[in-house]
Amino acid sequence: MPAAASALAHADDLADFVAASPSSYHAAEEVARRLEAAGFARLREEDAWPTQAGGRFVVVRDGAAIAWTVPSDAVATTPAHIFGAHTDSPGFKLKPQPTTGSKGWLQAAVEVYGGPLLNSWLDRELRLAGRLALADGRVVLADTGALLRLPQLAVHLDREANSGLALDKQFQTQPVWGLGDASQADILSELAASAGVAASDVRGYDVVVADAARGAVFGKDDAFFASGRLDDLASVHAGVVALASHESAGGPLAVLAAFDHEELGSESRSGAAGPFLEDVLERVYADLGADATERRRAFAASWCLSSDVGHSVHPNYAHKHDPVVQPVLGSGPILKINANQRYATDAVGSAAWRGWCEGAGVRTQEFVSNNNVPCGSTIGPITATRLGIRTVDVGIPILSMHSARELAGVSDLFDLSRVAGAFFAG
Numbered sequence: 089m090p091a092a093a094s095a096l097a098h099a100d101d102l103a104d105f106v107a108a109s110p111s112s113y114h115a116a117e118e119v120a121r122r123l124e125a126a127g128f129a130r131l132r133e134e135d136a137w138p139t140q141a142g143g144r145f146v147v148v149r150d151g152a153a154i155a156w157t158v159p160s161d162a163v164a165t166t167p168a169h170i171f172g173a174h175t176d177s178p179g180f181k182l183k184p185q186p187t188t189g190s191k192g193w194l195q196a197a198v199e200v201y202g203g204p205l206l207n208s209w210l211d212r213e214l215r216l217a218g219r220l221a222l223a224d225g226r227v228v229l230a231d232t233g234a235l236l237r238l239p240q241l242a243v244h245l246d247r248e249a250n251s252g253l254a255l256d257k258q259f260q261t262q263p264v265w266g267l268g269d270a271s272q273a274d275i276l277s278e279l280a281a282s283a284g285v286a287a288s289d290v291r292g293y294d295v296v297v298a299d300a301a302r303g304a305v306f307g308k309d310d311a312f313f314a315s316g317r318l319d320d321l322a323s324v325h326a327g328v329v330a331l332a333s334h335e336s337a338g339g340p341l342a343v344l345a346a347f348d349h350e351e352l353g354s355e356s357r358s359g360a361a362g363p364f365l366e367d368v369l370e371r372v373y374a375d376l377g378a379d380a381t382e383r384r385r386a387f388a389a390s391w392c393l394s395s396d397v398g399h400s401v402h403p404n405y406a407h408k409h410d411p412v413v414q415p416v417l418g419s420g421p422i423l424k425i426n427a428n429q430r431y432a433t434d435a436v437g438s439a440a441w442r443g444w445c446e447g448a449g450v451r452t453q454e455f456v457s458n459n460n461v462p463c464g465s466t467i468g469p470i471t472a473t474r475l476g477i478r479t480v481d482v483g484i485p486i487l488s489m490h491s492a493r494e495l496a497g498v499s500d501l502f503d504l505s506r507v508a509g510a511f512f513a514g
Contacts, residue, residue, distance in 0.1 A: 095502035096305060098329070099313045102501060103303035105325045106315050110217035110231055110298035112151030112175035112348045115321060117229065119153040119328055119346055120146045126332035128155060133367070140375040144336065147368065151175050151294075151348035152358035154368045155328075157336035157512075164378035167389035168341040168369065170477065171330070171508050172360065172467050173323035173396065174350035177316070178202035178490045179209070180261065182216065182275075182295040188262065189270035195262045196236060196275050198297060202351030206255045208491035209297075210240040214263060216275070218295030220283055230283040230293075234300035236263035263297065299492045311418055311498060318486055318494040320350065322501055323395035330508035340390070341372065342512035350396075350467055360467035366475060384476075391440065392479040393511055394432060394468030395504065397494070398422045398455040400485035413456045415485040417497030420451030421504045424466070424481040432468035437480035448510040450503040453485065482507075 105122075109115035124130055128144040131137055137145070142160035146153060152175060159166065180198035189195040196216070200206075213234040220230050238261065243249050255261055265275060279295060280287040303315030327344040334342050349359035356362055373383045401414035415422050423441050424431040433441075445452040457463040472479035484500040 092310075095499050096310060098502040098505060099303070099305050099498045101329070102313070102322065102325045103315060105328075106303050106317050106321050109175070109317065109321055110215055111219070111229075111294075111296050113219045113294065114217060114229055114231065115175040115324060116148045116151050116153040116346065116348075119155065119324065119344075120148050122328055123155050123332060137371060137375065140372050142336070149364050150358040152364055153346045154343065154365060155331055156341055156343040156368070156372065157331065157334055158341055158372065158376075159336050159338050161338055162341065162376055164373065164376050164382040165385045165389070166341060166376070167386050167391070168343050168477075169511055169514065170343040170345055170365070170390065170392040170471075171327040171511060172345045172347065172392055172394045172471055173327055174320045174347045174360070174467060175324060176202070176348050176351050177319055177321070178204035178351050179492070180204070180297040182218070182293065182297075187270055187273055187275045189264075189268075189273070192267055193264050194266035194268055194270055194273050194275070195264050196297075197262060200257050200261065201296060203490055205488070205491045206257070206261060207253055208488070208493065209261070210238050212492060213237060213300040214297050215300040216279055216295050217298055218293060220279060220285065220290050220295075221292035222285060222289045223291050224289070228283045228285060230279040230295065232278050232282045235278060236265045236297065238263045301493070305498060313496045313498050313501060314493055315496075316493050318496050319397045319489055320395070322397065322484060322486075322496060323504065326395065326501065326505035326508050329505045330512055334509065334512045339514035340512075343369075347467055354467055354470050360470045361474065365471070369475075387475060387477050390477045391511070392468070392471050392475075392477050393441075393508070394466050394471060394479055394481045395508070396466045396481070396483045397486045397489060397496075398424050398483045399489060400487050402487060408458060408461055410456050410458050413454050415453035415455050417485055417487070417495070418499050419485075419497075420453050421445070421482055421484050421500055421507060422453045422455040424455045424483060426457065426463055429469055430463050430465040431481035432466075432472045432479035433481045437478060441480050441482060444507050444510045447513075448503070448506040450507050455485070
């Protein structure tokens, strides 16, 4: 299959992946489902784990998933190559007592999650998705499909709307989901029904709002791909595709770490600042006979690629970008660099990244911020600080970052997965 067709097939599969992953909990389960289908054994943290050498495994903790392959010749000091990403995206999360409304409208009470572009959520069909904790101790996934909408006020009623629209986060971001008396309705019933359980059995929930539209390829020569949650499901998907096809006969341990809560700072038991990755690696290396010193020797020879989206130069706002370093969609994945260590990339990591790209036959670009427009950060510095593993920050360039629907380059999505494959191979 020619490269262009391969890239289109990859984008179509990504659209399926995003559609199956409206929340971080769904994403973690979809990672596990796909890898199980590729021959990975799913493990539970509370169980004893089987012998690691020669194995392929995946484990889920809440909205995070870690998967790995162990070469058959692995020893106590075999290094790991870790491809890190995150499963959550900016948006909205359902509040307690979520059924509200007025004037004959039913509404959902939501709280802003992370830093979304609020206006981008207007006038599009939305879904509720997440996990429900039940009275019998079970936890089930729920997904309503298209149910909600944030209708914008008509321009006839706000003549200044085109001069700058600023939404009140409390009073103007509550979506409608039906008509009627709010005292007689229950949005939890909609969620429970989607999961096939009774609303009376729901004792807790972690539920977010997601775009209901499927990802789409468009533009001249099918260059563009638009979808919700590309930040950072594009990276998670690239890692899954690469790991599923990875042959682990030799080389490093190949690890995919898809964390939750990156948009909030990663400080949770399933976030990159939490213990999940270290917990898994400690157990894997213990099975390989490593003591604390040997594990640290393995870590010293290990690598982490922290993969998250970065900014493409915007043709209408070029002044917001560095005047020289201006990555653009379709020209390859990006190497992210920051003097203040908001990204973990250094000279040694830059050289290694270029080597993996060269091995995969993939072009690469650099990203650095305009000095007057500071960048955000990633799981990269957190992982490097927590584990002492040399880390490189990379990703793909996009437009409309933190929008309800973001824009990527079809070829970049595929190329990122190709580099991930070269990275896993060593």
